[in-house]
Amino acid sequence: MNRIVLRRLGDGLVEAxxxxxxxxTAALTRLPPDELGRFVRQRELAPVRWVWDDTTRWxxxxxxxxxxxxxxxxxxxxxxxxRRSPFVDQSVLAGEDxxxxxxxxxxxxxxxxxxPLEDPADLLDxxxxxxxxxxxxxxxxxxxxxxxxxxxxxSGALAAAEMSHAGLPWRPxxxxxxxxxxxxxxxxxxxxxxxxxxxxxxxxATFGAPALNPDSPAALLRTLQDAGLxxxxxxxxxxxxxxxxxxxxxxxxxxxxxxxxxxxxSWLDTWVHEGRFxxxxxxxxxxxxxxxxNGGGALSVPIQVRPAAIADDGWRFVVADxxxxxxxxxxxxxxxxxMAEAARSTDLYQGxxxxxxxxxxxEAKLGMLGAMYGGTRGESGRMMPRLTxxxxxxxxxxxxxxxxxxxxxxxxxxxxxxxxxxxxxxxxRAVDLGEAPDAVGSREDRxxxxxxxxxxxxxxxVQGTGAEWALCWLADxxxxxxxxxxxxxxxxxxxxFFLHDEVVVHTPEHLAEDVVTxxxxxxxxxxxxxxxxxxxxxxxxxxIVESWADAG
Numbered sequence: 001m002n003r004i005v006l007r008r009l010g011d012g013l014v015e016a017x018x019x020x021x022x023x024x025t026a027a028l029t030r031l032p033p034d035e036l037g038r039f040v041r042q043r044e045l046a047p048v049r050w051v052w053d054d055t056t057r058w059x060x061x062x063x064x065x066x067x068x069x070x071x072x073x074x075x076x077x078x079x080x081x082x083r084r085s086p087f088v089d090q091s092v093l094a095g096e097d098x099x100x101x102x103x104x105x106x107x108x109x110x111x112x113x114x115x116p117l118e119d120p121a122d123l124l125d126x127x128x129x130x131x132x133x134x135x136x137x138x139x140x141x142x143x144x145x146x147x148x149x150x151x152x153x154x155s156g157a158l159a160a161a162e163m164s165h166a167g168l169p170w171r172p173x174x175x176x177x178x179x180x181x182x183x184x185x186x187x188x189x190x191x192x193x194x195x196x197x198x199x200x201x202x203x204x205a206t207f208g209a210p211a212l213n214p215d216s217p218a219a220l221l222r223t224l225q226d227a228g229l230x231x232x233x234x235x236x237x238x239x240x241x242x243x244x245x246x247x248x249x250x251x252x253x254x255x256x257x258x259x260x261x262x263x264x265x266s267w268l269d270t271w272v273h274e275g276r277f278x279x280x281x282x283x284x285x286x287x288x289x290x291x292x293x294n295g296g297g298a299l300s301v302p303i304q305v306r307p308a309a310i311a312d313d314g315w316r317f318v319v320a321d322x323x324x325x326x327x328x329x330x331x332x333x334x335x336x337x338x339m340a341e342a343a344r345s346t347d348l349y350q351g352x353x354x355x356x357x358x359x360x361x362x363e364a365k366l367g368m369l370g371a372m373y374g375g376t377r378g379e380s381g382r383m384m385p386r387l388t389x390x391x392x393x394x395x396x397x398x399x400x401x402x403x404x405x406x407x408x409x410x411x412x413x414x415x416x417x418x419x420x421x422x423x424x425x426x427x428x429r430a431v432d433l434g435e436a437p438d439a440v441g442s443r444e445d446r447x448x449x450x451x452x453x454x455x456x457x458x459x460x461x462v463q464g465t466g467a468e469w470a471l472c473w474l475a476d477x478x479x480x481x482x483x484x485x486x487x488x489x490x491x492x493x494x495x496x497f498f499l500h501d502e503v504v505v506h507t508p509e510h511l512a513e514d515v516v517t518x519x520x521x522x523x524x525x526x527x528x529x530x531x532x533x534x535x536x537x538x539x540x541x542x543x544i545v546e547s548w549a550d551a552g
Contacts, residue, residue, distance in 0.1 A: 002026060003073070004043065005051040006036075006058060007126045008119075017127055037065030049073060051130050053121045055157035056106040056280075063165040068489050070479065074154040075129050076104045077284050081150060082133060084418040086410050087142035092135050097124045108280040108294040142416045148529060149415035149468060153283060155475035159495055160281035160291070162478065166489060167276025168309055168496045168548075169506060175268050175308035182304070183256060186265050193260065199253040206246030214253055262297055263305045271296035277309070281498065288460055289417050289467035290500060299499050309548035311506060318493075318515040319551035320542040321502035322473075322523065324348040327368050328538055329466045332531035333414045336393035340536045357390040358383060371398055372462050374455030398458045405457025406450045413464035414530060422453045465530070469538070470501055472529045477522035481505065484514055497548075504548060512544045 005017040014036050018027040031039055040050070040062055050069055052058045054076040062069060079101040082088045100123055133150075140146055179186070184194030192200065204212050209223045220234050227246075231238050236254055239247055271277055277296065285292025293299045301309075311317050322328075327348050331339035338355065345351030349364035358364045363379075367387045370380025371394075388395045401411045408427040411419045421427070426446035478495060485492030485508070493507035493515050507515045520540055527538050543551040 001047045001049055001071075003049045003051050003130075005127050005130055007053070008122055010122070033061075037062055037067045040069065041067045044068075044070065047071075051075065051126065053124055053126050053129075054104060054106060055154070055161055056108065057119070057121055059158060059161040060165065063161060063489065066488050068162075068482070069158060070482075071151075072154050072158055073130065073133075073150070074157045075126055075133065076101065076106070077153045077157060078133050078150050079104075079129065080284060081153060081417060082136050082146070084410075084420065085140075085142075085146060085416045086412055086418045087140045087146060087416045088136050089139055092139060093132050095125075095128060095132060097129070100124050101129060106280075106282055108282075140416075145415045148472070149413075149417060152415075152468065152471040152475045153289075155478070156283040156291075156471050159474050159478045159498065160283050162489060163495050163497065164278055164280050166494050166496055166506070167278040168504070169275060169312055169315075170272045170277040171275070171308050171310045172268055172272055174310065175263075175272070175305060176265075178305055178308060179259075179264060179268075183260060183264075193256075196253060196256055196260070199249050199256070202249040203246055203253060206244075206249065214250065215257065220250075259302065259304055262300075263302060267296065275312075283471075286467075287420060288464040289413065289471070290463065291467075291498065298497075303549065306549040307547050309504075311546050314509055316507055316509045316512045317496075317545050317548055317551070318505040318507055318512055318519060318542065319502070319545060319548060320505075320516075320519045320523075320540045322470075322538050322540055325469065325501040325538070326372060326462050326466045328536055329414075329469055329530075330372065330394050330397065330462050331391075332527070332534055332536040333461070333465050334393040334397040335534055336391050337535075339391045339394045340534065343536050346539045352390075355390065358386055371395055372459055374402065374451075374458050398462065401461045402454035402458035405460075406454040408450075408453075411457045411461050413461055413468055415465070415468045417464050417468070419457055419460045419464075422449075424449055426450050427453075466501070469526050469530055470498075472526035473522050474498055474503065476525050477503065477505075477519060480518035480522055481507075481515065484511055484518065516542050516544065 001021065003019050005019070007015050007017070009015050009030070012032070013030045014033055016029040016031070016039065017025060018029070020026045029039070044067070048071070050072040052072065052075065055072060055074045059069065059072075079093070082093060083090065083102065100120060104121060104124070137143055137147055137150065183196065187193045200214055203214050204210050207223050207227050212223050213219055217234050221231070224231060224234065227244065229242055229244060231242065236251060239251055239254075271279065277298075279296040279298030280294040281298060282292040282294060291299065309317075323346060327339070328343045330336075331343050342348055342351030342355050342357070345354065347361070349361045349368070352358055352364040353361055358367060363383055366380045367383030369375060370384060371387060375381065384395070404411050405419070405422070408422050410421060426449045474495070481493045481495065493505055493511055495503060496506045497504035503519065505515050505519065519542060523538050523540055527536060545551050
């Protein structure tokens with residue numbers, strides 16, 4: 001398969017450097033930006049991999065021109081992966097512009113230009129960087145795994161741009177009605193909605209504070225303490241533990257206030273246009289490889305407003321999520337056959353009960369969360385000896401990751417994403433048992449940081465590998481969906497939302513059952529890509545619905 005490196009030239013042209021499979025330059029083309037779409041469309045008729053500095057700088061314009069790309073290498077994302085992987089010789093990646101690649105940020109603008117003024121990407125050489133990356137991959141002892149990760153990460157960048165381009169169907173009238181039903185009519189600027197105003201009156205009267213502003217944490221804390229309540233903060237969890245006639249109204253106020261702030265009328269005006277909610281999804285935005293988002297809180301859309309996400313007339317949503325992804329990933333990456341046996345149940349936790357590992361589903365869930373997140377005290381800690389006896393390979397894997405983290409070492413996911421190095425004095429030197437007595441406090445402080453980092457690395461290996469499974473699922477799914485229909489992206493079944501272990505596909509109604517089939521097929525393929533023939537299952541909950549809220 002040929003590769004074509006795209007780069008912007010200082011004279012306003014785009015240069016396409018095409019290389020054959022043996023690495024030799026096959027062609028060099030220069031063209032004005034307005035001809036790029038035609039060029040890419042024509043070259044997509046045969047298998048090709050596009051190589052560019054950053055997907056967010058190239059793909060949105062191609063999508064707007066009606067051009068869809070099947071494969072790419074995102075040099076920005078790949079550089080970040082390889083720089084942190086313990087399986088890469090870092091000296092191979094060294095170059096004059098290495099710092100520029102490490103500092104390069106994605107573009108999140110409403111209509112990013114192909115030639116923005118003073119774009120730091122224009123100071124970088126994508127041809128040279130691609131060569132360094134290919135050399136580093138080829139020399140790695142984990143070349144196969146890292147190659148899969150790089151391809152999946154870049155494909156995720158394509159999917160992210162496509163989701164931003166298509167947008168999640170959103171009905172402003174339904175959203176408006178939801179807000180009105182919960183908060184009252186839209187208030188004038190600077191005023192509280194009617195329901196929040198009513199609750200403010202109840203709170204002030206109940207606590208005897210006629211001038212209280214419930215939106216001020218400091219003022220609210222003083223008022224609650226003056227009322228004889230023993231608390232150090234005003235978080236909802238803390239308030240739920242208190243007994244007082246005014247607490248119920250205060251909790252309701254905080255819930256509705258969060259809705260107003262996060263997804264109220266201002267959110268609707270800013271993020272929903274022409275019947276679509278559009279945010280920017282950022283692959284690799286979290287250190288473990290999970291996605292982040294920029295704009296509108298796309299990865300935290302609350303259940304309260306999901307009824308406004310309604311498929312177009314004649315279309316449906318196919319909503320799918322995998323049950324208990326991270327414990328299943330742990331079974332696969334550790335090759336723990338006993339845990340894989342439990343994972344054959346649709347409910348892995350219930351499968352653990354059936355195996356005799358624990359007595360109840362609640363114990364299974366609590367124990368596994370403790371194992372993956374470092375809960376070694378209380379009930380979760382009490383479960384650990386039983387889980388260790390029943391699932392020695394799985395529990396041993398996370399325990400070793402925790403110990404490595406405590407030693408200040410890098411751990412890695414199944415495909416080779418490396419954890420960041422810890423910082424701080426505890427990571428720079430071991431505890432000196434001969435320190436003076438007045439240094440005991442500092443040793444205890446270092447031990448506390450060491451254990452905290454061990455909890456991070458314990459979870460990193462599992463959460464990061466879970467993100468890799470989800471990336472492979474998404475990468476395969478976007479191509480399967482493309483083959484279901486015809487015409488532009490938004491006239492075929494297409495992805496409109498992705499969150500860790502959940503996808504939402506917008507599809508013509510007559511293709512909905514076909515979408516269910518390819519969603520399940522892509523999940524099975526992701527399992528094979530990561531774990532080969534090892535028998536670990538990834539069952540999906542799949543629903544065909546008109547509204548996202550109906551998926552449950």
